[in-house]
Amino acid sequence: MDLVLEPLGYPIFIRALVAAILVGTVCAVVGTYVVLRGLAFIGDAIGHAAFPGVVVAFMLNAPFYLGAAIAAVGTALSIGFVTRRTTLRADTTIGVLFAGTFALGIFLFSAIEGYVADLFSFLVGNILFISFSNLIGLLILGGVVLAAVAVLWKELLYSTFDPLGAAASGLPVGRLEYVLLTLVALTIVVSVQAVGIVLVVAMLVTPPAAAQLLTVRFGRLMGLAVVFGVAGAVIGLYLSYWLDVASGASIVLVVTTIFLAVLAFNPRGGLLRPRGQQQRRATAE
C-alpha cells in the first residue's frame, strides 16, 4: 500500500497523476472517432509533425505546447486540404507530410549545440517532467477538446457512420472533418510530454480498440475506452516511477496489455476461449 501512497507525497508525482488522468481521458474520447474513421495513420503522422514545433518553441523559450499546437494543427489541416484538392490518396499525402515535418524537427534538434535531455524526453515521453505552468496549459487545452466533443458528438458520430446521408441532410461534413483533425492534433499536443511523439498514437487507438471488442454501443465504447485509457496512464505512471523507466513506454505497454487481455479473453468471442463457446455465440447472432 505504501508503494501506492508514498509517491503521492511529492508535488511532481501529483502533477504527473493529474496529467495521466487528463491524457487517458482526452485520448480515449477523441480516439474513439479516430478508430471508427480509420484515422490511426493520421494520428501517428500528426504526432510526429508536432516535433518541429516543440523544438522551435524550445529554441525561442516559449511553452512547448504552443509550438506543438501550431505544428500539429497546421499539419492536420494541410493533410485534409491536400487530400481534398488533389487526386493523391490520403495515405500518400500523410506519408509525405509526416516524414517531411518530422525530418524538419530532427534537423533543428540536431542543429542545437550539445545534448538536450528536455527535448529527447518529448520523443519517448517523460510525464514526471511536466511543470506546473505546462500542466495548467494542458488542462485548458484538454478542456477545450472535451468541450468541443460535448457540443459536436452527435454530428461527428453521424458523419463518421454515414458521411453521404449526413451531408445530404445538411450537416457540414467537410468542416466537421477539419474540426476532428484539429481535435486529434490538440489531443496529441496534450499527450506528447506524457507518452512521447513516437508512441502517442497508441494512446489514441489502443483503448478504443480494446473497448470495441467488448461492446456494440457507441456510448459504452467511449466510456470503456476512457476507463482503459485512464487505467493505463495511471498504472503506467506508477511503473515509470517505481522502475525509473520512460513513462511513454510503460503507459503504452499497460494499455497494450489491456488490449491483448481483452482480445484473448473477452466474453464476446475472445481468441483464447474454447471454440465451442465462440461458435455458440456466432449462431446466436
Added chain:
Amino acid sequence: MTFAPAAPADTHVLSAAAMAVALSDVAAGYHDRVALEDVSLDVRPGSLLAIVGPNGAGKSTLLKVIAGLVPAWSGSVSVLGAAPGSAAERIAYVPQAELVDWHFPITVSGVVMMGRYPRLGLARRPGKADREAVREALASVGMLEHADRQIGALSGGQRRRVFLARAVAADAELFLLDEPVTGVDAATQEDIMGILAANASAGRTIIATTHDLACAAQCFRRVVAINRTIVADGPAEIALDPDILARAYSGHLLVLGGNRVVLDDAHHHDESASERHFHDNGG
C-alpha cells in the same frame, strides 16, 4: 426529350418551385470526367420514381446532384423549391448498402435517431419527442422489436428497413435511395416497396436508383432511363420496352423471347468503388 413515350403531359403545368425536384440542362461529373449532361427532369411531390440504366450511366451521380452531394457544373437545379443543399433537413439520403460499415458500434434505434440530429442542432441532446419519433418510425417499417440490436446483426432486408425508418424519423419530404432493393429476395423487395409506396401516398417524394428492370416496371409509378443523359422518361411500363432498353443499355442488353437480360453486372463493384473514391476526395 423527344423520345416516346414522353413524360406525362401535365408535368410542365407546375412551376419549378412547386416541383419536388426540377433539373434543367444539368451537367455534372467528377474532376474532369463527365458523368451527366443535358439532364432535364421534373418530379412532382408524391412521385414514386425509379432511375434505371446500365452501370456507369450516372444513376448514382444524378441522385447525388439532387441530394446536393455533387455540384452541377451547369444548368439549374431546384430541390424542394430551393437551391440544392438549402432544403437539406427536409431530404433523406440512403446510401448503397455496400458503402455502410455494418460492424459500426451502433444499434438499430441509434441509426434511426441520426435522422433527428440535423433538426436538433448543435449541443442539443435527443429528448422524449425524438425517442417517440424513432419508435414510431421503427414501428412503421416493422422493426420495433429489433430496436436494441446492433445493425450488423440484421438481415439485408432488415438493414434497408432501418435506413428507411431513419428517413421517416427525419420527417423528410424527399427520399433519395441508392439501390434500395439490390441484393434482397423477392419477398423483402415487396416489403420495402410497400413501405415506399405508402410514404409516396402520404405525399412524400421517392426517387430511387435500381438496375432491377422488373422491379422498376412493377413497383414504381414512373421510370427515368439514363445513359449519361435521359434516354426515356415515362410511366413504369417503359422499363420493359425493348426499344427504350436498347437505347439505354446500348450493347449490354440481350432480349430473349421477351425476357431482357442485362449484361453489365460485372462492372457493378468497379463503379461503386470508383464513385466512393471520388466522393472521399471531393465531398
